Amino acid sequence: MKIYHECLPCHLRTAVNSVMTMTEDESIISEVVEKCMQTASRFRSYDSLLEIYYDIQKVVKDAFPGMDPFSELKQNFNKLCMDSFDEYIKKINDSSDRFETALKLCLAGNSIDVMQGIKMNHDVLIKAIENALKQPLNKKVMEKLKSALQKSSNILFIGDNAGEIVFDRIFIDYINSEFNKAGHITYAVRGSAALNDVTIKDALMVGMDKSAKVITTGIDMPAAYLPYCSKEFNEAYDAADCIISKGQGNLEALLEENKNIFFLLKIKCNVIAKILDHKYKVDEVVIEAKTAS
Amino acid sequence: MKIYHECLPCHLRTAVNSVMTMTEDESIISEVVEKCMQTASRFRSYDSLLEIYYDIQKVVKDAFPGMDPFSELKQNFNKLCMDSFDEYIKKINDSSDRFETALKLCLAGNSIDVMQGIKMNHDVLIKAIENALKQPLNKKVMEKLKSALQKSSNILFIGDNAGEIVFDRIFIDYINSEFNKAGHITYAVRGSAALNDVTIKDALMVGMDKSAKVITTGIDMPAAYLPYCSKEFNEAYDAADCIISKGQGNLEALLEENKNIFFLLKIKCNVIAKILDHKYKVDEVVIEAKTAS
Known part of the structure; x- marks a missing residue:
């Protein structure tokens, strides 16, 4: 970039x-x-x-070696999102289009970024989710993702923030059961503390290891920037036939790569809006597809 | 500071x-x-x-010598505010407390800062003013300002943004007629272009020279920072027995001075909220008094 x-x-x-x-x-x-x-x-x-x-x-x-300034905040946010886990599952099961609802919940997770100074509690969380569920998404890209997930045998999901990871797990659980993908999904967290991004600690806290194979990028950077990532991550990346990238950081790192990638994110600044050719406005929650040439 | x-x-x-x-x-x-x-x-x-x-x-x-990136924006904003000049005067005359309304309009001017990315038009302007008029101010400080204005023979008013200067002029006109202060008020603009701040050009455009003696700080800085200001400005500053300082920049420059100063501003960031001992929240429009010891 x-x-x-x-x-x-x-x-x-x-x-x-x-x-x-x-x-x-x-x-x-x-x-x-x-x-x-x-x-x-x-x-x-x-x-x-x-x-x-x-x-x-x-x-x-x-x-400040070894210090993680956002450790407590991440734990609290994971817990807050986990508290309503069953409620979210019910929301998916009760909906007319379960894929769309599961996807939108997954996207809602990215819209609730405590790094943006949002003071989070149960009411704020529920309201943010309700808003995200109402927002229309590009139907064509949504169908493309659905089809890619059905066909793919190696799905790599690159996580972003704490709290959000709970919604990622719910979406992955849905894909596992609906498309019979258990054992085919890898979830990547950051190598170690990077802002409020997920690390192994968060993955274990929300039980992501029960839903996917958990690996790390190998770096303490809030983006899967391949030249800096570990050999293990790069091998998983190369082997994947479908990649889901959450958030702005991962988009910055991967937008110019030649791969089948679905970017799920909230547009949080003008630079990202510009990179995506001003198709979307700041604060919009979007799904954007990239196909390997 | x-x-x-x-x-x-x-x-x-x-x-x-x-x-x-x-x-x-x-x-x-x-x-x-x-x-x-x-x-x-x-x-x-x-x-x-x-x-x-x-x-x-x-x-x-x-x-970029001689260039003023905000020149057009300043002119447009001055014009927009001037367009409803008579409407604002009527608002003061129709109100039960004309001093309070004139003061609140003057403060409203500072709340509409195009540098904060607000896209300005007539509707946005009117709404912002209505909001500012509704907001309660500290009655004691307001009375203190009223009394200081009545008593003072040398009032120095230090301006801030374009557009806002129109409301400053309306307030000065009110003080002139109500407290018989014509010839006793000096209005200071910036020495030359500094962000969207007022210069001599803006003062002439809105007719400030008809309401007060217009001088400049002598510097192209969005704050009346005394060590850098001209001899003329410093003399006017020393001679003043009452000073009205608009906006954050002037507050940053003058808060530690030993003078009778009234600060009229919208709190636009956490640092200013901290400087004012967190008495006010970001986005609040406030009047704060400082008395020479």
Whole structure:
């Protein structure tokens, strides 16, 4: 992905917020922020925005080794989503188009991003889901995904945020039972802490290991950026005949790849709207298909 | 004002947006953004956030000498607000508390900041004003301002945004006629283009020169930062026995000064909410008084 200048202040904002979550010591904050800014100011020496992002985040991680500022938040959000697990299953079973409902719930998960400053509780969650269920999706792309899932024998699902993973599991459970895909689905989480993204800990917490084979990308980056990912992840990626990519980070990493990929995401900024040729507006929940040539 | 780390990404965002308004040439954008980031990364060598801001903006200005990216936008917004001038006067005259209505209209002006990405038209403007008129203000501070205006013989009004200046003029006209202050009010605009802030051009466009003596701060900065302001402005500032400061920029510049100042503003970010001891929430329109010790 080319370097969008608008993303640099945004990545720095994320870094500043992360540092300020870790400590209140102004001199430490100042020192870490200075290093982050210096890294960002060298953006012209980079090939990809994700590499700049990685190096900025590395400055923060190196200053607070082993710390995960969003650990508690992730656990709380997983728990909140798990609390209504049976309610969501019922919602699918009661609906006239169960595939569409399961897919929309999966998408709803991406629309509820606590990193966007949304204060989450049961009521906010339910309202966000109801909104996502109402929003129309592209019927053609939806049918294409359905058909791809039916035909594929190696499905790779690349996760994004905590909380959201619960809805991913519900969708995967639906695919397993409806299309007889048990044993054919791999779910990838991040290698270790990266913002509020899912790691092995979250996958185990929501029982994803009961629904899919769980692997990691091997990197602590909120995107499956292949040049940095582990051999294990790249092998699973190469072997997959259908990939589901959740969220903006994974889209940034994979949009230019030559693969059959379905991108499920909420458009959270103008840069992503621009990358998708302004077909969608910011705040829209979308499904976008890419076919290997 | 101390250096708030959260402000650095925000200042960079403003710089990136400004550059992108000036040109579509990616190599120029890249070069200017790099210089802005380098300047920002030296933030620890500065005494004040406003100085960093000034130097970042100077990089942009030096790359596009004489250009004013917001010139058209400012003219349009002035015109839009002027179009309903008589309607606003009627609103004051028809109200039960004319001082409060005139003050609230003046505050409403600050709440409609096109730099915040609000797409402005007549309906949006009227709705924003109606909202601002409904919002309760601190009665005690309001009375304090009324009394200060009645007593003062040298009132300095420091303007902020284009469009908003129309409501400033309406408030000044009210003070002139109600408290017999014609010839006692000075209105300060920016020395030259600084974001969507008012300059002499805007003051003349809305006829501010008919209502007050118009001077400039002498600097192209969206804040009356005294160490950088002209001798003329500093003399007017020293001579004033009552100062009205509009907007966040002026508050950042003047909050620590030992003067009788009334700050009229919409709280647009968490840093300003923090500076004001979290007494107000983001998006609130407030009036805050400071008394010389």
